[in-house]
Amino acid sequence: MKHHLFAWSAVTLLGLTSPISAQSTDLSEAIAADYDNSLEALFLDFHKNPELSYKEVRTASIMAREWRAIGWTVTENVGGTGVVAVMKNGEGPTVMLRADMDGLPLLENTDLDYKSTAKQVGTDGKEQPVMHACGHDVHVTSLIGTARQLAASKEKWRGTVVLIAQPAEETFGGAKAMLDDGLYSRFPKPDYALGFHVISGMPAGSLSLTPGINTSSTDSVDIIIHGVGTHGAFPHAGKDPIVMGSQIVMALQTLVSREIAPLKPAVVSVGSFQSGFKHNIIPNKAILQLTVRSDDAETRKKLLDGIERISKNIARASGMPEDKLPEVNVAAESTPAGYSDAALTQRLKNVFTKQFGKEAIISTPRTGMGGEDFAYFVAPNSDVPGLYFAVGGTPQADLDRAKAGGPPIPAHHSPFFKVAPRESVTMGTEAMTSATWELLQPPSN
Numbered sequence: 001m002k003h004h005l006f007a008w009s010a011v012t013l014l015g016l017t018s019p020i021s022a023q024s025t026d027l028s029e030a031i032a033a034d035y036d037n038s039l040e041a042l043f044l045d046f047h048k049n050p051e052l053s054y055k056e057v058r059t060a061s062i063m064a065r066e067w068r069a070i071g072w073t074v075t076e077n078v079g080g081t082g083v084v085a086v087m088k089n090g091e092g093p094t095v096m097l098r099a100d101m102d103g104l105p106l107l108e109n110t111d112l113d114y115k116s117t118a119k120q121v122g123t124d125g126k127e128q129p130v131m132h133a134c135g136h137d138v139h140v141t142s143l144i145g146t147a148r149q150l151a152a153s154k155e156k157w158r159g160t161v162v163l164i165a166q167p168a169e170e171t172f173g174g175a176k177a178m179l180d181d182g183l184y185s186r187f188p189k190p191d192y193a194l195g196f197h198v199i200s201g202m203p204a205g206s207l208s209l210t211p212g213i214n215t216s217s218t219d220s221v222d223i224i225i226h227g228v229g230t231h232g233a234f235p236h237a238g239k240d241p242i243v244m245g246s247q248i249v250m251a252l253q254t255l256v257s258r259e260i261a262p263l264k265p266a267v268v269s270v271g272s273f274q275s276g277f278k279h280n281i282i283p284n285k286a287i288l289q290l291t292v293r294s295d296d297a298e299t300r301k302k303l304l305d306g307i308e309r310i311s312k313n314i315a316r317a318s319g320m321p322e323d324k325l326p327e328v329n330v331a332a333e334s335t336p337a338g339y340s341d342a343a344l345t346q347r348l349k350n351v352f353t354k355q356f357g358k359e360a361i362i363s364t365p366r367t368g369m370g371g372e373d374f375a376y377f378v379a380p381n382s383d384v385p386g387l388y389f390a391v392g393g394t395p396q397a398d399l400d401r402a403k404a405g406g407p408p409i410p411a412h413h414s415p416f417f418k419v420a421p422r423e424s425v426t427m428g429t430e431a432m433t434s435a436t437w438e439l440l441q442p443p444s445n
């Protein structure tokens with residue numbers, strides 16, 4: 001933001017381009033003009049029309065339309081609703097830029113005049129309210145802006161750019177679905193893959209890039225606990241799955257505290273515990289739903305094995321027969337830990353520092369174990385070096401007010417979630433464009 005203000009004031013007050021970097025001023029001005037003319041309307045349209053995971057039909061068709069209109073070669077329906085756009089511009093490496101498209105099943109409760117009132121039938125067949133409560137509307141709008149800047153600046157790069165609009169990031173299925181559908185074989189395989197996320201807790205106009213692990217492996221686990229139903233007043237006549245479930249919930253907490261080395265991050269959270277019908281009936285079944293996070297494959301395996309061992313042995317200790325032990329199911333939709341390549345991160349940090357100024361680059365230590373299926377696209381899960389970075393989404397003044405006891409900053413996945421669209425979209429566009437120019441520099445003469 002600071003950079004943009006400087007660029008604008010230099011132009012309007014002095015009638016000159018910025019003395020520091022003519023190139024960056026041109027780029028930010030071009031993006032600002034595109035935002036006013038077109039990107040803002042696209043953002044508002046995406047925000048008002050969010051779609052659930054794997055149901056991003058309308059969003060995908062807009063991506064395809066906008067990319068085609070400026071000369072990209074577009075393929076639709078890659079891994080479901082995924083869209084791939086390719087532009088070749090001479091000899092050189094290949095860069096892949098990714099945006100995720102999906103919204104969340106939430107009723108938007110912001111005070112925005114463009115808030116979503118959309119409803120959609122999800123893959124589970126249920127109609128639900130839908131909201132862009134994670135900011136993926138910023139990501140798709142930015143990738144249209146980036147596509148336009150790259151198409152208009154072919155003298156600044158040599159090689160191939162692959163843009164992808166990915167379905168179903170929120171359910172951790174879309175990245176893998178696109179890869180399984182030939183993303184790295186039917187289309188030019190990238191030498192570098194870049195993605196970003198807008199973050200409501202970071203000041204607008206700031207960027208954060210960290211080498212190494214930046215997202216955790218994520219698994220969803222269902223535990224179906226079988227019991228023997230009976231009258232609540234005659235518990236000895238049955239086997240109580242609620243008591244077994246409660247013991248399992250408590251015992252699972254010893255996995256991280258007693259079995260994983262203290263310096264290794266890990267999380268086992270039980271997010272759902274469902275059982276029973278009424279006060280005086282002991283039911284015959286309880287279902288637990290867990291999320292399991294770690295930063296490496298060994299810890300991940302220890303946690304998943306431990307969950308099965310604890311669940312089955314608590315049922316055994318309660319006297320359940322071998323053929324009625326809990327069923328422990330790990331959902332197919334999971335994601336490994338995500339890494340940013342150290343050399344690539346440093347190279348682009350230098351570019352962003354030049355582009356946005358030193359103050360714009362902030363360091364945001366991880367405070368939890370969020371997951372992101374962008375991890376599938378990059379090393380070590382594929383052999384492509386990648387960078388996943390964060391773009392600030394909330395004006396500094398709002399963050400300051402929240403810190404001083406004012407209205408809190410709504411978290412991602414909250415019905416109150418919002419970000420400043422102009423600052424987020426323009427910075428995402430400028431960062432993706434300048435990073436691509438750097439990685440695909442034409443040979444100097």
Ligand SMILES: [Zn+2]
Pocket residue numbers: 133134170412413
């Ligand atoms: Zn999300």
Ligand SMILES: [Zn+2]
Pocket residue numbers: 134135136169197
């Ligand atoms: Zn997200």
